[in-house]
Amino acid sequence: MNDPLSAPAIAHALGAGLRSLRLGPDIPALGTRLEIHEAIGSTNDRADALGLAGAPEGCAVFAETQTSGRGRGGNRWTAPPGKNLTFSLLLRPDWPVTLWPRFAHAAGLAVARAAQAWSERVPVQLKWPNDVYAMDRKLAGILLELKGSRTSPHLIVGIGINVNSLPDEFPPDLDHTITSLRALNGGNPVDRNQLAGAILAELTALYARSANDFPQILEEVASRSLLLGRRIRFSQQGRWREGKLIGFGENGEMQIELADSPRAETIPAAETIRLIDEFP
Incomplete structure (x- = not known):
């Protein structure tokens, strides 16, 4: 690993990011308490365990590799050790639980x-709703999980980013559907600690x-939308439907x-969304 994950390096980058965004001291920074694991089953599971143990909001769990990483719909998330960025964040929003899914869009942004x-x-x-793309290829994924109990719920935000894989x-089965930040950066390596700190600063804001x-x-989400104005196929409980995405509802729902x-x-x-490029 050319740039092993480092708590001091992430903290330094987070501080720089907060100053760049001009966030005042009245806004608590996310990720000031963090763990870094060489290997772990799932960062989401570890963040959930911290939440159940009473850990404060904003704890972040990073791992060089996961053995049981997962994405939306139970899909497995795999990443070679030391190449990419996988971490989870523990949140305890003080707004109604029904609004917590909003943060999937904010985290992607x-x-x-x-x-x-x-x-x-x-x-x-x-x-929509939880993937980050570049050149029509997947760069990152977001997984939100509502955990805890009815009386003491918490939110786990899992993030996986293809950073330095070439x-x-x-x-082989994914090489035509995914990309990495290094590939978008002209093949030049990306400092994962700087990236982690920058993401934590944006998440805080x-x-x-x-x-x-x-x-x-949502306005900024719409300005970055891969699907807005395009024809898509999507599945709901095994039923496929087609239409054009024309906007987003007040909580980020698709308007089709x-x-x-x-x-x-x-x-x-x-469950699944696909572009229909051959449609006019």
Whole structure:
């Protein structure tokens, strides 16, 4: 590993990011308490265990490699050791639990903002609801999990980013669907500690705004949307439907102009979403 994850280096980058964003001392920084593991089953599971043990909000768990990493829908998340960035964040939002899913969009935006610094020529986009893309290829994924109890819930935000893997290192079955920040950076290595600190700073800024300023966050999400204005196919409980994404609801739901309906519908969830590029 050329740049092993380092708590002091991440903290330094986080501080620089907070100053750059001009966040005042009244906004608590996320990630000031963190763990770094050489190997772990799942960073989400570890962050959940910390939450159950009463750990404070903002704890972050990083790992050089995961043996049981997972993504949305139970999909497995794999990454070669020391190449990419996988971490989870423990949050205890003081807003209604029904609004917590909003943070999937804010977290994706935080990753996109930070990653853009290493992808100057290629826009970093968001694929609803929880993926980060560049050049129509997946760069990162977000997994939100509501954990804890009814009386003491907490939110786990898992983030996985392809950072320094090169195209010839991608799994053969995925090499045409994924990319890495290094590939977008002209093949030049990306400092993972700097990236981690930059993401934590962006997460801090957007978390502070997610309850009351979410419409403004959604505007920026829409400006980075990979799917907005395009024809898509999506599945719900095994049923495939087609339509055009025309906007987002107040909590980030898809607003779809459906091919099989005379009116637009609000779609809060879908298992799979695919572009239909051959549609006009």
